[in-house]
Amino acid sequence: MRVSDTGERHGGNLTAAAARLGQPPGRLLDASASLVPFGPPWALRRALLGASLGSAVRVYPDRGWQRLRGQLAALHGLEPADVLPGNGAAELFTWAGRDAAAAGLSLVPQPGFADYSRALACWGGRWQGLPLPLTWPEAFPQPFPALPDSPSPASEAQVLWICNPHNPTGQLWSRHSLEPLLERHRLVVCDEAFLPLVPGGEAQSLLPLLQRHPNLVVVRSLTKLLACAGLRIGYALGSPERLRRWAAWRDPWPVNGLALAAVEQLLADPSALAGWTLRVQGWLAREQPWLRRQLGRWGQFTAMPSAANFLLLRGSGPLVELRQAMERRHGILLRDCRSFEGLGASWLRLGLQDRRGHRRLLAALAQELPPTD
């Protein structure tokens, strides 16, 4: 795995960037992470305030997560025992990694989110990259690329890691194309962290297949949807037996009391979450095609088709200097893609902003790189 000159395998390093640039974090436009720019919802902020004034900070959080489990299960039409809350999706990948390492060789699509290999490395898990084609059509959902058929280690991998929609490409895989893969692998880990943001995305979720496939585990995050990356809250959905095992491995209080109390309060009104989700999907449906059209003025790069709240830019040449200039001269952070296997210096990832943020970004781009239209 190659790492960028800044050594970063994730976007969203706002504090480090602010220190590097000598600017307050509030002055920067962070398009290197993919968070909803107008969140978190006020209902969550109010819930946090209420939780901090109540007992959530003073007492140990519920180790059984009874209330939150019940709420999340109701949200997805499952049983509380099918749900395990975690300290963000990332913490849950650690335990998925332990199961995967024990099951055998993992197949990990590349370019892909770096945390799966981090989780596997914790347990000495073996993995092999599944190279994804670097061109893809406009329409979504798309079929998941065919797995190797000829006898090879990859064709016999016991574990498959899926990210839907895929980070960093933004491709939304069809459930129809993923379902047969559940017969092929001993364990399938499906990361649906960004799925609730995608209009119509839930129709491709693997959650309806959980009951019939105990070898499937779906990991979700509230970080993206609610723009609460600092709060750290996600959850896994899978067989009760698997989740009991994971719960026994982890430290006793992986979900902090503030996150637990605030999210419980938010979910007490499911219509508020549904309303927020619609608002987020409306923003994505409006801003993403608009920004992509605007970016079409530059012949020096192509904004690749995406179903998600981030766009991958493919340059006709290296984009490293452009990224650095955007950061140094305009305080705009873009994701360097050199740490993604299969991508290189000519790729950047850009997290969607609000219209104002997009105008700031486009104006800065125009200063650094004259549009070719």
Ligand SMILES: Cc1ncc(COP(=O)(O)O)c(C=O)c1O
């Ligand atoms: C595809 C994907 N899954 C999961 C995560 C992590 O989610 P969380 O903040 O809930 O740990 C990220 C963070 O960037 C991500 O890109």
